[in-house]
Amino acid sequence: MTIRSDRDHGQRYRPRMSCLKKLEATVVQMQDPSTGVKGTDQKLNVTIIPHVITGQDIVAWITKNMNIDSDEAQAFGTMLVAFGYIYPLQDHKKLVLRPDGSLYRFQTPYFWPVQKWKAEDTDYAIYLAKRNIRKKGVLDAYEQEEYNKLHKWMNHKWDFIVMQAKEQYHAGKARQKADRVVFDCQERAYWIVHRPPPQTHSAMDYGLDRHIDPNAEEKKTYDYYRRIIIYTQQAVMRSRVKSSVSLGALAKYITTFKNHDPFLVPCLPSNPWQTDDDSYWELNTPDVEIPTKMRVERWSFSFYELLNDPRGRADFKIFLKKEFSGENLAFWEAAEELKWGTAASMSEKAEHIFKTFLAPGAPRWINIDGRTMGLTVKGLEHPHRYVLDAAQTHIFMLMKKDTFYRYLKSPVYKEMQKKAISPAPHNFSEAQLQQNMRNRRPSIDPIITWQKEQEEKAKAEAASGPVDIKKLMASKLDRK
Amino acid sequence: MACQGLAKGETTNTLKAESESLKAKLEEERAKLHDVELHQVAEKIDALGQFVMKTRRTLKGHGNKVLCMDWCRDKRRIVSSSQDGKVIVWDAYTTNKEHAVTMPCTWVMACAYAPSGCAVACGGLDNKCSVYPLSLDKNENLAAKKKSVAMHTNYLSSCSFTNSDMQILTSSGDGTCALWDVESGQLLQSFHGHSADVLSLDLAPSETGNTFVSGGCDKKANVWDMRSGQNVQSFETHESDINNVKYYPSGDAFATGSDDATCRLYDLRADREVAIYSKDSIIFGASSVDFSLSGRLLFAGYNDYTINVWDVLKGTRVAILFGHENRVSTVRVSPDGTAFCSGSWDNTLRIWA
Numbered sequence: 001m002t003i004r005s006d007r008d009h010g011q012r013y014r015p016r017m018s019c020l021k022k023l024e025a026t027v028v029q030m031q032d033p034s035t036g037v038k039g040t041d042q043k044l045n046v047t048i049i050p051h052v053i054t055g056q057d058i059v060a061w062i063t064k065n066m067n068i069d070s071d072e073a074q075a076f077g078t079m080l081v082a083f084g085y086i087y088p089l090q091d092h093k094k095l096v097l098r099p100d101g102s103l104y105r106f107q108t109p110y111f112w113p114v115q116k117w118k119a120e121d122t123d124y125a126i127y128l129a130k131r132n133i134r135k136k137g138v139l140d141a142y143e144q145e146e147y148n149k150l151h152k153w154m155n156h157k158w159d160f161i162v163m164q165a166k167e168q169y170h171a172g173k174a175r176q177k178a179d180r181v182v183f184d185c186q187e188r189a190y191w192i193v194h195r196p197p198p199q200t201h202s203a204m205d206y207g208l209d210r211h212i213d214p215n216a217e218e219k220k221t222y223d224y225y226r227r228i229i230i231y232t233q234q235a236v237m238r239s240r241v242k243s244s245v246s247l248g249a250l251a252k253y254i255t256t257f258k259n260h261d262p263f264l265v266p267c268l269p270s271n272p273w274q275t276d277d278d279s280y281w282e283l284n285t286p287d288v289e290i291p292t293k294m295r296v297e298r299w300s301f302s303f304y305e306l307l308n309d310p311r312g313r314a315d316f317k318i319f320l321k322k323e324f325s326g327e328n329l330a331f332w333e334a335a336e337e338l339k340w341g342t343a344a345s346m347s348e349k350a351e352h353i354f355k356t357f358l359a360p361g362a363p364r365w366i367n368i369d370g371r372t373m374g375l376t377v378k379g380l381e382h383p384h385r386y387v388l389d390a391a392q393t394h395i396f397m398l399m400k401k402d403t404f405y406r407y408l409k410s411p412v413y414k415e416m417q418k419k420a421i422s423p424a425p426h427n428f429s430e431a432q433l434q435q436n437m438r439n440r441r442p443s444i445d446p447i448i449t450w451q452k453e454q455e456e457k458a459k460a461e462a463a464s465g466p467v468d469i470k471k472l473m474a475s476k477l478d479r480k
Numbered sequence: 481m482a483c484q485g486l487a488k489g490e491t492t493n494t495l496k497a498e499s500e501s502l503k504a505k506l507e508e509e510r511a512k513l514h515d516v517e518l519h520q521v522a523e524k525i526d527a528l529g530q531f532v533m534k535t536r537r538t539l540k541g542h543g544n545k546v547l548c549m550d551w552c553r554d555k556r557r558i559v560s561s562s563q564d565g566k567v568i569v570w571d572a573y574t575t576n577k578e579h580a581v582t583m584p585c586t587w588v589m590a591c592a593y594a595p596s597g598c599a600v601a602c603g604g605l606d607n608k609c610s611v612y613p614l615s616l617d618k619n620e621n622l623a624a625k626k627k628s629v630a631m632h633t634n635y636l637s638s639c640s641f642t643n644s645d646m647q648i649l650t651s652s653g654d655g656t657c658a659l660w661d662v663e664s665g666q667l668l669q670s671f672h673g674h675s676a677d678v679l680s681l682d683l684a685p686s687e688t689g690n691t692f693v694s695g696g697c698d699k700k701a702n703v704w705d706m707r708s709g710q711n712v713q714s715f716e717t718h719e720s721d722i723n724n725v726k727y728y729p730s731g732d733a734f735a736t737g738s739d740d741a742t743c744r745l746y747d748l749r750a751d752r753e754v755a756i757y758s759k760d761s762i763i764f765g766a767s768s769v770d771f772s773l774s775g776r777l778l779f780a781g782y783n784d785y786t787i788n789v790w791d792v793l794k795g796t797r798v799a800i801l802f803g804h805e806n807r808v809s810t811v812r813v814s815p816d817g818t819a820f821c822s823g824s825w826d827n828t829l830r831i832w833a
Contacts (some may be wrong), residue, residue, distance in 0.1 A: 017830070018739075018740070019741065019763045019764050019765070019783075020718065021494070023763065033774040049798060055700060060645070066761050067579055068761045068762065071800070071802065072761060072786075072800055074783065075785065075786055075800075075802060076761060078785075079764070079785075083617040101727065114803060138650070201806055205825075207591075208587060208635070209608050210653065210676065210677045210697050211634045211653035211654065211655075211677050212653070212654075212655055212676040212697065213676075220492065220496070221492065222490070222491075222492050222495050225492065225496050225498070225499045225782040226495060228503075229495065229498055229502055231711065232499065232503055232505075235714075235751075236502065236506050236509055238712075240509070240510065240513055240749065241513065241750055242513045242515050242750070243513060243514050243517075243752075244515050244516040244521070244817050245517050245748070245749070246732065246733075246747050246748075246750040247516060247750070247751075247754060248521060249520050249732060249749075250518075250521075250728065250730065250733055250747070250751070250775070250793075251521050251522065251524075251731065251793060253728075253729065253730045253775055254525070254733075254774050254775050254776045254792070254793065255525070256774075257729070257773060257775070258774050258776065260773060260774065260816045260817075260819050261772050261773040261774035261776060262815055262816070262819075262833075263531070263533075263773070263776075263777055263817065264528070264774060264777075265771045267818060271818050271819070272556075272570055272573065272756050272818065273536040273573070273818055273831060274536065274833050281555060299517070302688040303687070304686070307687070314514075333579055336643065337650075340642055340643045340644035340646060341644065341646050341668055342662070342663040342664070343661040343664055343668070344664060346664060383670070386707050389707075394612035395686065398724070400687075403656055405701065426552065437762040440573060440574045441574075442574055443571070443573070445578075445616060446553070446554050446596070446597025446598065447597065447614060447616055448616070449597065450596045450597055450598050458543045472703050
């Protein structure tokens, strides 16, 4: 366990908590005598508390002045309470803003949350000790626990703590009763924020500290500048595209896929998450026999979409088989496996690919230009993960620019478009929806699906692999 | 990387001047092609209708803050990790817990589902990324088959499988990203360039699949070539830490969420920031972002417990979602776009549709 007391990593200067500055500005506005939230005096036991505001007034002010609707205003108000800029007078341990007549007060700036330093344990100990002095047994169970813990590990300065507690207690007694009550409320609210009761959280909790101080300036040596120069030179030379072209492409993508986005256009027959009916997933499994019309349409958007969908890729393979040009896709798939496979299997895969696709007279020889072939074969002498990149890109482009378009015009695709189904939208009654909810179907474990896929793949490979003439002749001779 | 020493007549000041003039030249080149704004292009597109997005599932079971989650490719299972070291695999549709692992460290900030659906990867304050193969036997102790893959010198902030179960990309508080071979634990490539903690990374969904983007506490979003380890593009327009980066579905742009309370869209081909998603009433940092399937909607989780939904083209906010009782730490859209999942420091995960 590391001790973080003096290793701050620049947390205190973080703009990460810049939200606090903005909250403060809003809180100051809210306290403006003429345009702020109107407060009244409220009787609490026997004292009168000044400047008390109600939850609904806070929400109304935020709604009006920040130009947002009341739900958002309430959420914003809850943040103000969670950080301790406003504290509740009733139910003081729950730091939320209730949009009703619940009573709140603005916290004094002395007790505003500060991002520069954490609320100290020493101060907390003094606070608890002070309350203990006033009346024994007034501490909550969790506070008593904390008090005991602090007493244990701060034992060496406990005299100091008790002395401070006594001084503060006496100073408090010298105040007017009303002021004392108000101050006690404020102080209590501060500690609820910084030492949250059990089952609640502190808004000041920001998670882990960062490791590297982002405010630490890197030393500006010649090395630093040279790196920037090299990077910027390359950046200047990069080709870039006119905004109208690239932004137009982004917009075009959105328009193309609009009907396929379940958040924009309801998916048919229905969204399983909304109706608890998983037909949509059943109709769109990776190996479904008849795909839906939407799915088949999506294959036509781009070659990437076709390949990415296992059902689409399977259909494309059928087309390629008819054209006797399956070796291109097979090579591309093999190259993908090499690129993303384990380091250990690389040389073996590279050799297999060479024998099957690239060697002169190979059984599934791919037709690439001489230069690329030369480069690739040379690279295969010392195979690495990206050795097939040039060849793979060439083949991919060939498929993308030529084969893909012929596929879209082919009888294979057109037949698929005809066969594809268009499920009708579900129209569940409330009772049916309730029933669906009770009968949510579990699905096959992905591990089983994966195992099946691997088996299918192995079978397909064995079936389509290059025929070993020697073995075939040997088996024929054997039979004789 | 140490460059050559000072040549004759060069001083740190001359180099500084040269770098400044080059930076100015870069801005000039970028400005030449800056002929239209995104909202102008968006004028021709129809406005969105009203949205009804509700919590459809609430997943309770973590004992502490949920820090990260990822979807399985089967579109209904998820893996989530939390501050107390627990990593849980759920069937989010039925809300059943299917697997649970207890990590030997707290603050498991990164978790990822393998493409095959047969394993999960996770890591955090242990500075490592470990892969746990999942089992059909519910009684099996998954920790027994755990494989330690990545080793960083500080906390693991994010991890992602590439196109297969065999490689993992990680980012760390030590300021670097790295690509690892799962089986051997070998470091395949490391990526240096950030000057502070790297908090997030995302792989490009393109057919070439060779780049990824990372965002860090140095306010920079960097695009990297996975093969060479080079930083090919860099964007520095945020005013504070970048908590999350996500690619646009076409791979030609990416969005970021930052502690400066804005989300921004960067176009890779135009090489500049093209949109800022912000509002005066949103003053708390955005912790996590993700696009809907078409790219039209950007879902962003914030530190003020809300989720804001933005119209990516028009730059307006189309919905604000309430429900979580503490910071929203992670937001991810499901693989088929039918729902998105949010994880929060209130110990729960919610599925919205």
